[in-house]
Amino acid sequence: MTLYEKEQRNQLGHDWEDRFTFDILLDITGEKALPEDAWRFRGDCSFISPDYNTSIDIHYTDENRQKIMWRKPLINMLIDNAEKHGVKLCFEKTVNYPLTDGKKISGVIVDSQEIYCDLVIDALGAFSALRTNLPDSFCIEKSPERGDxxxxxxxxxxxxxxxxxxxxxxxxxxxxxxxxxxxxxxxxxxxxxxxxxxxxxxxxxxxxxxxxxxxxxxxxxxxxxxxxxxxxxxxVRRPLAIMTAEGYAAVGDSAFMTTPMNGMGIDLSLLAGKLLAETVIKNESASAQVLWQYNRDYHLLYGAQTAKNESLKNSLLNLPPEGVSFLFSQRVVQASDLAGAGRNMNIGTLLGKFRRGMKNPGYFFKVLGGIINGAKLSKAFADAPEVYDEASVRNWQKKVQKQVLKVTRAK
Ligand SMILES: Cc1cc2nc3c(=O)[nH]c(=O)nc-3n(C[C@H](O)[C@H](O)[C@H](O)COP(=O)(O)OP(=O)(O)OC[C@H]3O[C@@H](n4cnc5c(N)ncnc54)[C@H](O)[C@@H]3O)c2cc1C
Known part of the structure; x- marks a missing residue:
């Protein structure tokens, strides 16, 4: 396996800290502990409304306090692990285009050189040069829309x-x-x-x-x-519905694998990478059928759940600032909604939100619509066809797209 990266090795990784699940990183790299001084606990957190009048405070305990780690040691752990397992690393090499006959991907063009391979794993990030240059016939979304x-x-x-x-x-x-x-x-x-x-x-x-x-x-x-x-x-959006084709699979930001409300993508990228590797190794193939198993499993395990969160986020982006302040002041949107994917959903909580939210039905129904829409979108993702066939996968993608709640409010 060969990895092409456009930057120099020592320039990789942002110069800041990220929150993610350390155990996932340790599991994937097989390391027992993180490097000393690479991480720390983050302090308590407060969400503040647009009018600055309401804040929702989260006081963590020793058990659930957020941990953050510098990005560069995180990247070093991943690169060392890849090298240890035989990946050939090529830095300062820019991937320009996929090589394709319109039906499958057979390689990539790297700095004008054609390189042929069995499987192209696209991990080039949100504006991937590979994904945006795929043939239309693949039906893989190329560019994010406003709000994505x-x-x-x-x-x-x-x-x-x-x-x-x-x-x-x-x-x-x-x-x-x-x-x-x-x-x-x-x-x-x-x-x-x-x-x-x-x-x-x-x-x-x-x-x-x-x-x-x-x-x-x-x-x-x-x-x-x-x-x-x-x-x-x-x-900050749902993942790509279709993220694979014959000889091609997207992972990480290239497939928009983040939690839409908070933009956390490291856990999901690592888990998806593992899932893809296991699928290909088990089946010894990178056919459209085999890669579809990875595509579908990702949605069943993570994609459907994270997609739910997009509709709530977009419904908030569609509200005027005073609408968001109202929802805050009436505790219609709570810390659990902001931190995760609508986890605070027992009936008592919902009734309380309804009673308080109805003080301004216009704003309330907009955000309620977002939550309901999120549940429908999530269900659509979870209905991904079990076995790959082009027609049913494309029909399913249309059903998913029908449930997408877009950002319509202008700047
Ligand atoms: C400000 C900020 C804060 C964030 N905070 C968190 C957080 O706290 N927790 C969390 O989980 N996530 C966070 N994220 C999101 C997280 O950074 C991404 O989800 C994660 O890095 C995705 O990894 P990736 O490998 O898919 O993409 P990237 O990290 O974008 O890596 C893509 C790589 O591809 C290379 N590349 C791009 N184009 C080419 C090309 N044409 N040829 C060759 N190489 C190319 C790039 O140089 C880069 O190294 C944050 C992001 C930002 C911007």
Missing amino acids: VFYAYRAYFDRNDYSGETGIPFEVYLCHSGEQGLSWCCTNDESVDILIGRIDPLEDDLIDFHIKKFRQSHPWTGNSVLHGGHRGIIP
């Missing part, structure tokens, strides 16, 4: 004197400043981690404006960038 990805900027600034401050250290601002997206400001021991994420590309002026505003409200934020200070793209 977050354009993010993230920087860790030095931290000045913080003594006397008693607030929750990790603040997440939804529909921040009335804009479609979120921002966060997380005060750490030595730094202040600021993230600005929007569904439209970020202009430099907008980033500067928000950093200045955060400095005013969090005056302990310094001027020197200690880590990050650059942009990234985060898929």
Whole structure:
């Protein structure tokens, strides 16, 4: 197996920390422990409404406190593991196009050189040059639509004197400043981690404006960038319905494998990689039929569940800021909805939400519609045909697409 990566090895991985399930990484790499100093616990978290009047605070216990790890040691563990298992690593090599006769993928063009192989695993990220250049006949979605990805900027600034401050250290601002997206400001021991994420590309002026505003409200934020200070793209949508074809399989961000509400993609990417490897090894084939098993299993295990979360997220993006503030103040949207995929769903909780939400039926029914729509979308994903045949897979894809709730509110 050969891996082509456009960057140099030492440039790989963002210069910031991620939250994910450490046990999944340890299981996949076979390591017993993470490198020293590579990770830490994150502080308590507070979700803040667009009008700044309501906050939903999450106080973690020792058992459930979020853990975060620097991206570079994470990438190093994965690269070392790949190398240990015989993967040939080629850095500073750009994958340009898939090689195809319109029916199957037989290789890739890397820096103008044709390379033939049995299986192309597309892990080139949200705007993959492979996926966007697949033949239309494959029916694999090529480009994300507005609302499908977050354009993010993230920087860790030095931290000045913080003594006397008693607030929750990790603040997440939804529909921040009335804009479609979120921002966060997380005060750490030595730094202040600021993230600005929007569904439209970020202009430099907008980033500067928000950093200045955060400095005013969090005056302990310094001027020197200690880590990050650059942009990234985060898929925040359902996964690709069809992510495989004869000789081709997408994994990770290339197949939009994140949780739409929070953009977490590391767990899902690692799990999908493992699933794909097991499927191909077991069947000793990369035929459309075999790869479809991976495609379907991914949806049954993870895709249907995460897709549910997209409709709620998009219904919130379609509301005006005052609508989101209303839902916050009335606890129609709660921390559990924001952190996961609508887990707080017992009847008592739902009745309470209904009673409070009906104080403004317009906003309430919009978000309720999002939750109901999410359940339908999830069910459609879980109905993926058991066995691959072109016609039934495409019909199923149409049924999935019918349930998608799009972002319609303009900027
Ligand atoms: C600001 C930010 C914060 C995030 N926080 C979290 C978090 O806390 N937890 C979490 O789980 N997820 C988080 N994510 C999402 C997470 O980064 C992704 O889901 C994950 O990295 C997906 O991995 P991937 O390998 O599929 O894609 P990527 O990490 O995008 O890797 C794609 C690789 O392909 C290379 N490449 C691209 N095009 C080419 C080409 N043409 N030829 C050769 N190589 C190419 C790129 O250089 C890159 O190395 C965050 C993302 C961002 C931007």
